[in-house]
Amino acid sequence: MFMGEYQHSIDAKGRLIVPAKFRETLGEHFVVTKGLDNCLFAYPRTEWEIFEEKLKQLPLTSGGARKFVRFFFAGAVECDLDQQGRIGLPPNLREYAGLKKEIVSIGVNNRVEIWNRENWKAYNEEENFIGNDLAVEMENLGI
Numbered sequence: 001m002f003m004g005e006y007q008h009s010i011d012a013k014g015r016l017i018v019p020a021k022f023r024e025t026l027g028e029h030f031v032v033t034k035g036l037d038n039c040l041f042a043y044p045r046t047e048w049e050i051f052e053e054k055l056k057q058l059p060l061t062s063g064g065a066r067k068f069v070r071f072f073f074a075g076a077v078e079c080d081l082d083q084q085g086r087i088g089l090p091p092n093l094r095e096y097a098g099l100k101k102e103i104v105s106i107g108v109n110n111r112v113e114i115w116n117r118e119n120w121k122a123y124n125e126e127e128n129f130i131g132n133d134l135a136v137e138m139e140n141l142g143i
Contacts, residue, residue: 001025002107007117009101014094015086018042019105022112023085032093034075035113037123040089040097042079042112089114 006019018026022042031048035041043051055072058065075096079087089099102117115123 001109002112003109004107006105008103008105010089010094010099010103014089014091015082016089016099016103016105016114017084017086018081018112020085022105022107023081026081026112028081030079031076032079032087032089032114033072033077034093034096038097038116038119040093040099040114042114043110047110048076 002022002025004019004021006021008017008019010016026042026044030042030044032040032042051072055069058069060066075093077090077093079089081087093099097114098116098119099114100116104115104117104120106113106115106120
């Protein structure tokens, strides 16, 4: 399971250090794709395969399902850690998530999310994220 928040930066070549706490669980080879809320999702191979199977079950006849599958698969890349614990992110993924210099990596159960630091800060300050709205959402989800 992934948890925690780590702040770091991306270099001019688009390389990002994967926090040491995440490296072992992600493994040397993992998948990064476009995520929801304008961040990136990084999945260990085993979790990606579970997610992939769920996407395969979606009906091809559903326009919404086709969009959903395209969104995740078209943006997906296989990443390999280098000897310094970095990965290279392609320009299309950096652009999608607005990754420029300051980055936040967060552990979210079965995946790592990679955020532009300012976007993460703004997300956490949104009124709908805090207080009663969050409690209502938790109740709706049975948590």
